[in-house]
Amino acid sequence: FGHGTIITTHDKLGHYLSLMTRQNPIESQFINSLTDNLNAEISLGTVTNIEEAVKWLSYTYLYVRMSKNPLVYGIPSGFREDDPFLENHRRDHVINAARRLDKAKMIRFEEHTGYMFSTDLGRIASNFYIKYDTVEVINEMLKAAMTEGDILNLVSNAQEFHQIKVREDEMDELERLTSDGCELVVAGGKENTHGKVNILIQSYVSRTSVDSFSLVSDMAYVAQNATRIIRALFEIALKNGNPLLAARLLEMCKMVDKRLWTFENPMRQFSILPHEILTKLEAKKLLPERLREMDSKEIGLMVQHVKMGPVIKKCVHQIPYLILEASIQPITRTVLRVRLEIKPDFKWDDKIHGSTAEPFWIWVEDPDNNHIYHSEYFMLHKKQVLSEEPQNLVFTIPIFEPLPSQYYIKAVSDRWIGSDVTHAVSFQHLILPERHPPHTDLLTLQPLPLAALKDARFESLYTFSHFNPIQTQIFHTLYHNDCNVLLGAPTGSGKTVAAELAIFRVFKEYPKHKAVYIAPLKALVRERMDDWKIRIEQKLGKKVVELTGDVTPDMRAVANADLIVTTPEKWDGISRSWQTRNYVKTVALLVIDEIHLLGDDRGPVLEVIVSRTNFISSHTEKRVRVVGLSTALANARDLADWLGIREMGLFNFRPSVRPVPLEVHVKGFPGQHYCPRMATMNKPTFQAIKTHSPHKPVLV
Known part of the structure; x- marks a missing residue:
């Protein structure tokens, strides 16, 4: 089997002799590094609460030795009666370790729930094995x-x-x-x-x-x-x-x-350059930035070695150098989109740069406030350098008023000294969007009873006795006026009833005209049809017709309909031939649900529908009322101006104004790549549901 020799100091000799002669059992030292190991498990997401940590500890050699030799670990000999599996003892160790980590800001420990969440500091400590x-x-x-x-x-x-x-x-x-x-x-x-x-x-x-x-x-x-x-x-x-x-x-x-x-001169990173040449470069303060602008002959004369001129010039162009071009676009008055074009400007050499990629750190900093608003790790691959192909990054950063003079975009090599570039982004001529008017305040009005409809048939359609606060505030505008209306309100605030109020006005004041309800999804059209077929067609005696890609009734049914429920694409196709389709000219109301989808793929279709409706109205000299329904909007005034809506018809309530109170909790997760980030969200999402809303509906 061979021989082993232990060389140690005299004070440790007795310890090793006892191990050799007495054959003492090997005890676990895991308790000394429990804090670091617990942080690693929390960072990975394998341990998210105290119970999971207690279970995790049962898989260790420490648990085996605590069960076999409890006195060494400070456990009384009679523990098997009260705590045979040492759960309480393990829990005490875990809680103490979690408290230490929380105090060091490496995790966030909610002691009343037992949940543990990793912080950036804890993740960095785990990734770099920092104690x-x-x-x-x-x-x-x-x-x-x-x-x-x-x-x-x-x-x-x-x-x-x-x-x-x-x-x-x-x-x-x-x-x-x-x-x-x-x-x-x-x-x-x-x-x-x-x-x-x-x-x-x-x-x-x-x-x-x-x-x-x-x-x-x-x-x-x-x-x-x-x-x-x-x-x-x-x-x-x-x-x-x-x-x-x-x-x-x-x-x-x-x-x-x-x-x-x-x-020292960054040219010292090249071992090919002799020490004498490097000394001369430093004496004349010839840095790579200056050497790039000189030709090889001039460099050779400066270092008094003409033959070394081309060699130095070649080395200078091997230092990774980037050219940055940035364009900025304000999304709102506080959010700025940056498009950064990165062009490599150096010569690739496998002996110098390897065969894969050169890493860079890119960040945006505010020099006035000394703060980084965005940072990311960027890999420039060999193929991209050889092809001189520009790379594009798009990201958003915050901006504050009063506007700073400029931001700096920095690209710094992760491996090379002297390889960094700074690009100034000036805000001198930046034009920010106009300030959006404040949201519509919800007035403290007495809820209107159904009797305000003054029509027993309409009143019989509802099971409630009073309109909710939002419906009460918009009732007069929708039911007693013909002005265009834009209603921005949270989901569940009764926008469908608002649409019905506008439809009832058409039935009451313009019985020979039609109302068109446009929903973005077939499922939403089907839901409205199932409801209105009973409430409007059967109870009110008004004909309701569905127009979608799945259902296409004959033209006579459409012509005789009082209410048409359709999708944007279908109504766009029908309204194109408005000159030959008289029923299009008899439309008095156009209700567009989810009008905030103007910014989505179907946006152009909705724009065409509204523009064509206005065109038809101007030619027939018959006004068509437009009612837009949406969630709360940031730029409601812009949309209202386009729809021809005056101050009287604009209602843009805050997202917080909803019949059912909503608590919002925001939790950030690290990682740029989608799939790993989603995987890390699973357990914390479940825990967040259990913590914040264990018995009520949750929207993630």
Whole structure:
């Protein structure tokens, strides 16, 4: 079987001898990292509440050892009588861990319901394997404005480096490394762990030689973990919307990766260039931006080496460089759509860039308020660079009044130092949409009784005794006037009754004319037909006809109808031949349900119908009343102007004005891709339903 040799310090010798001779059982150390592991499970979505966490803990080796050897884990020997499966003990551990995570802002723990939700900080900590203790340090030390020295001090205090020991025999070499390799002040000095870590990080970046074998090992460990921690800090700053700190942290990530200080010439990233040439470039302050504008001969003369001119020029054009062009379009006075065109302007080389893609970070920042309003990770593939094919991104950002002078769009390479471009988006000539008038206020009126219809036949169609507040407020306009009306009101507020009031006026005042009801969906047409066939046709004796792609009655039935229920496409086809179809000319009322779908695929058809109706009305000199029904609208005034509706006929109630009160809860989910994001929503959606509305209807 071979031989194994254990080399350890004298103070640990007894421990290993006891393991070899007494054959002590191996106990679980999982309890020490329970907080970090619980955060990982919550971030993944596998654990969403206390009960699931308790069950998850039963799958661990910790649970096996707690059951076998309870005294080691602080469990009294008589636990089997009260808690044979250690559920209460596991629950206590989970709740304590959840409280610690909640205090560190890594999760949100609702103790009264037991639900746990991951935060951006918790997800980043899980993705980058950042310990809970380190997150506490980050919460305490991370500020909005930090220098490179402050950032290195924060990283050096991370719990990941707690096992790094300061040895007496390393002091002289640490002193040498401080003087030779440290460009920044070392906070705390070399006598403690975080000072030693700081020195090793700076010496690693400076490529300072290390003689001590223990320091070589420590430096490799520190460099490997420092990059990971700084990456996590960068994403935290990005999520917090801090552009200056995010840019500085990303530069430091690349600084440690490339072992190159940010104040050094970015051309040092090319190993093909001799040290003497790089020194001359730095002495003459020839940065890549300036070198791009020079020809190879001029570069060769500047570095006093003509043959190196083409080589330097080639390297300059291999640094990933992007050309940004942005166009902006205001959607509302507070939302701006940005179309960003990205053109690659560099030469691809597999030896330099690999064979797949170059990653970039793109964000939009407000320099006045020092805030990032949008950020995303962008991959520029080799094929796109070789074809010089422009890439397009479309996203929306908020805008506030008074208008800022400009926003900045930044594209920063994820791997290359000196590869960043800034594009200014000016708002100097930006014209925002007009301010929308406020919503219609719901007046405190006494509900109208059905007797207000003053027609026993109409009153008999309803089972209620009074109209609701919205119907009461619009009653006079719909039932006693012929003006066009636009009604914007929430779903379930009785808009169908409003349409019926306008239809009853036609039946009462213009009995020889027709009313047309247009619904966007066949299912909605069928629903109205099932209702009105009984209430209007059988009880009132008025003929109701359906006109859809599925049902096409003969022309005589249509001509004799009092109410036509149809779809936009069908009525568009019929009204085109209005000169030869007299029944089209006898239409006195056009009710368009769900008129907010003007902005949808069927919008052009609805526009044509309204325009043609106005055209027919002007030729026949017979006014056609238009009633539009919709949900609450943002630009109701624009739609009303197009429909020819005056102030008297415009009713645009707030979304909150509804017969059944509605509570709105908004919960954000991370991830850009649709399918993974939808998968992460499943459990939280069910929990949200149980939390906010366990016994009442819910709309997700």
